[in-house]
Amino acid sequence: MSEFFALIRRDLVLARRQGSATTSVAVFFTLTVTLFPLGIGPESALLGTVASGVIWVAALLATMLSLDRLFQSDFEDGSLDVIALSPLPLELVALAKTLAHWLSTGLLLVALSPLLGLLMQLDGTAYLTLIAAMALGTPTLSLFGSIGAALTVGVKRGGVLVSLLVIPLYIPVLIFGVGAVDAAADGLTQRPHLLMLAALFLFSVVLSPIASAAALRLNLE
């Protein structure tokens, strides 16, 4: 199990040293959301209605932007061969790398969401629900995303392909993520939406390492 944590630590240190990917995710997320008040006007009623959708779509796109580096750089310099031959099963390798991906990108999206929620005029329970939904939903984005990243690891500039593969998997997260915030804003209970997000997370945490490992095996051949 120490190999598992070693791999996470390595990926986190690499992400910090190379910096640019993590920063670009944060900047993309913030800028995209910031453009909406400028584009559609600062009326708080209008902004409040579209806030959850805008923030979630921006989070989806920001995550997708960072997926290509999940396995790609290790694949290109031969490191993935060595990692695949470590004592760890490839499923756990995929899980460790996905976890590191979430810690270096998804966690940042969660941390930025209170700020963007304020900017988009969310208040009260809707505001808190957004943060909870982001915390529950972004790990699922990384997990589903790793399947797309693993499938396209051998493809140069596979960004468009990853989007096509991953967006259908992201739609449930978007629906329930937005649903939770909207329910809270309308004074309804957000619980079923959050439970669905939790269910999606549990589903993806089991499925995604298996699917990613299978895809990586194909690409290592």
Add this chain to the structure above:
Amino acid sequence: MNTYDDPRHHTFTADRLTCIRGQRLVFSDLSFVIRPGTATVLSGPNGSGKSSLLRLVAGLLKPAVGTMTWGDELTRPDPEFHRRQVGFVGHQDAVKPAFTVAENLRYWRAILGGASGENVIGAALSAHDLGHLADLPARLLSAGQRRRLNLARLNLAPRQLWLLDEPTVSLDSESVARLETCLRQHLGNQGSALIATHTPLNVESSATIELAPATWGAIDE
């Protein structure tokens, strides 16, 4: 768990291996035995399937037909055991430019499950004369130095069978001599090696596997 201590599994046997890539036959019916303490040289013209055979023995590639065994145990049912037996150095360098030379080795040691302690890293560095470069960022290394760093990985965690793909590429004569010293030490410890090379190494090799040029005949399925 030190693989050197378990004599039952020291002898590697490949039985009638057939490799098919992209529906083309690379080689077929290849059988050989690698006993502890011996080095087997793999020769053949470019494209004859040397790298494919090494990846196949490493377990990165699945044979279309044929089996591999350690002692009398098949490799298939216990892939983790197999991964702990093989040390693979491919033609890609698996060096992270963002890490220093020593950090590269430290993370590989942790991921490969090698014994902890700085002296393991120190020994690996000095075996390939990298000690004076330990704190240098790996992006500044020359091709030959990267190659040596890649080879130093073999000294981090004990592995029974070393799989080397053109290990002498871009090495100067002194570095080749250091590689030969490492190999002789490994063979002296009852380790074994399968080496694809065009330049003869000054290591007692007990056998040579001659691969015929691949016909790349299409397979009818």
